[in-house]
Every structure is written in C-alpha cells, then in structure tokens.
Amino acid sequence: MTVSDDQATTLAPAVWPSIDEISPQEEGGPIARIGFSYQDEVAVGFLIEMLCSPSIWKVHCETHDDILLVRCVDDVCHAEFVQVKGGQPDQLWSVANLCFRKAGAVGSSIFEVSLARDKYIEPSRFRLVTHRPVVTALRVLTSPLGAPGREPESEAVTALLDAIGQYCPETKSAKGNDAQFWIDNCVWDVRNDHASIANANLLKLIELSAQEGQCLLPEQAQVLLGELRDWAKSAGEARWIPDRDKKIITRTAICDWWCRRTDEIRDGATAPGGGKLSTKLNEIGAGSETIALAVDIRRTYAALMRTTRYMAEDETSVLQQRVKSEMMLLRARYSAGHLDIDGAAFLSLCLERLNAMNEDRPAGEKDRSAFLQGCMYDITDRCLHRFARPVR
Structure with missing residues (x-):
C-alpha cells in the first residue's frame, strides 16, 4: 500500500486494529501450501527460539504475512512481519530484486508489500528470510537492529535509502511510515537451504535439552522436531475463521508441549x-x-x-x-x-x-x-x- 501523508491521515482509523484480532486480508497461503517445506522449517526455527527466549510471545503462521512474530520486551510488544523467500534464482539478492514491481504495479514489490504490513496497533518490525545472500548495498540489513553501522545517518543506510527511492519513490505505509522506517526496523536473515535449517533446528533442540539436563538422543530430538513441523504445517493450513487460535502458537503452549514430551521421553527411557x-x-x-x-x-x-x-x-x-x-x-x-x-x-x-x-x-x-x-x-x-x- 502506497499513500501520501494526507491520504495516510485521512485513511487512519480511530483505533488501529491488533494483529491478533483482525482477519488477514488474504489467505492464499493456507489454501495452497504445496512445496512450503522451507517456510515450515523456518517457522520451526522460530518455535524453537520461542522455547529458548521469553521475549517471543507468539508465532503466527500464514496470517498477516508468511510468519509473524510477537516480540515483547519491557512491556512493549512489536509485530515482526516475516517474508520467507526460499525458491529464488541462484543469484545474490539486489535492491532491484527487492523493489521489482510485478507487471509494473505500484505496491507489488517485496519492499512495498513488507512496508504495507505497517497498519496495526503494534509497532512494526520486518524480516526477510532467504537462502541466497545479498549484494553489498543490502548487507547493512543483515546486521542486528541497533548494531554499529545501522545508524540512520551512516553511509550504508543513506545509500540504501537512496537506492530504494529510485525504484519506489515516496512509498509510505498506512500509518505514514516511509522507507527510512523500514530500513531502521528490518533484518535480512540468510538461512541457506532447507537441509541446513533442519540440521540447525535439530542441534538447537539437542542443545536445549542438554541445558535443561534432559540430554535427548538424536533420534528422540528428530521425533520432537517432526512434531514441531506438523504443528507449523497445521497452523499454516488452518483458516483464520473458524480456527484463528490454531494459527497463533503461544509461548505458553509450546513450553507446555516441550515439558510434557521431554518428561514422557525421559520416563519412557526409565x-x-x-x-x-x-x-x-x-x-x-x-x-x-x-x-x-x-x-x-x-x-x-x-x-x-x-x-x-x-x-x-x-x-x-x-x-x-x-x-x-x-x-x-x-x-x-x-x-x-x-x-x-x-x-x-x-x-x-x-x-x-x-x-x-x-x-x-x-x-x-x-x-x-x-x-x-x-x-x-x-x-x-x-x-x-x-x-x-x-x-x-
């Protein structure tokens, strides 16, 4: 969605809706999810991260974006909109790829679609997950938010802002935020291929179990990893109406599942x-x-x-x-x-x-x-x- 400052003010609702309450505008993902194994494995990675980190409260699968994370720190909750791009050509990601408009349609580029998610009461953050790396111009986005070199006045950020402006000038979200806001709040997350993500997820589960004194064997961790994949896949396939709660996986639910299943495995071994x-x-x-x-x-x-x-x-x-x-x-x-x-x-x-x-x-x-x-x-x-x- 691309609007002017005046339009943003005119279109702004009296109260911005919450990501947890309003129906997604599109549900194409849940309807046709053939070949989504890469995205599901990425979602599993976030579920494991939620097990490890109290800052992630919820993971949405196929709601307002491919994946949506609710991160809460010091009573401030951000909505992190995650686009997953696992099937791109064998080439580095460029600003041109990021800003390419399908059939020339304004608002259709990856950048514009991402910024357009900024229309809910929760403050917005953005993430792009790809298995191909990026060109130098986009490399600043691969650093964590707040890292040195990501300051708005830095040379890398200024150059990226100018480059995006050449392709998508004056693009703003419904809340009136622009490309600078998107750059300031976006992380480009390179995760390589599906097999690499799956192996990383397996190691994370084993490491987590060891930290908790459970010490899962690889075959036991594989079973739990399979259950997480099933969970992410089922959440992605569910429809917002009538199954909204199935699409939103909470930290309480994932921690309860983890404790129950690891206890079962431990008790089964003894x-x-x-x-x-x-x-x-x-x-x-x-x-x-x-x-x-x-x-x-x-x-x-x-x-x-x-x-x-x-x-x-x-x-x-x-x-x-x-x-x-x-x-x-x-x-x-x-x-x-x-x-x-x-x-x-x-x-x-x-x-x-x-x-x-x-x-x-x-x-x-x-x-x-x-x-x-x-x-x-x-x-x-x-x-x-x-x-x-x-x-x-």
Missing part, C-alpha cells in the same frame, strides 16, 4: 520394558488381549536384538530405519489432520503399512512381520511413536 507401550495402547481403548499381545511381540523383538547374528547388522539397521521413517510419515499425516480416524484405526493403519512392507520383501526372503511389528512397538515404548492424536 520405565520397565513395555510399560509405556501399554499406556499408549490403553489410551486409545485397545483391549487387554491386544495390549498383552503387543507387549509380548515387543519383548520378543527386544530379545532378538540381544541375540548375536540373528540378522545381518546392515539388514537390521535398514529395516529399523524403514519402520521409523514409515511411522513418522503416517504420524505426520495423522497429526496434520489428513487422516480423519481415531487412535484405534490409526494403530490398524500402522499395522497394515508394516504388513505391506513385509509383503514387498524380495522373493525367497523369510517373513519379517514379527520383527517389523516388534520394532514399531519398541519405538512406541520409547515414546518415539504413539497412536493417540497429539495434545497441544
């Missing part, structure tokens, strides 16, 4: 074998015979794993990883609401998938159904899988 499995099957209403049989299959599997040369080490590892991968995929679909079934039906689906895996074995290879089921029940017993829907 509980007698089969104890957690029984609890997880009982919570979906599985009968006593089903629970007893599952515990026995898991016990037999554990005994086989202690038997030398029961199976070639490579074959064992491949099958175990296959089971974990298949269960994680099904769990992600279940958690995201793509499977409209209850816990008992989800257990049945998991068993059907394991049966299909067994049927796909090479001709002449002996039956592995008990091993595959035992592996699934074992990871369930270790709190790396479950059949009930997640509680958030």
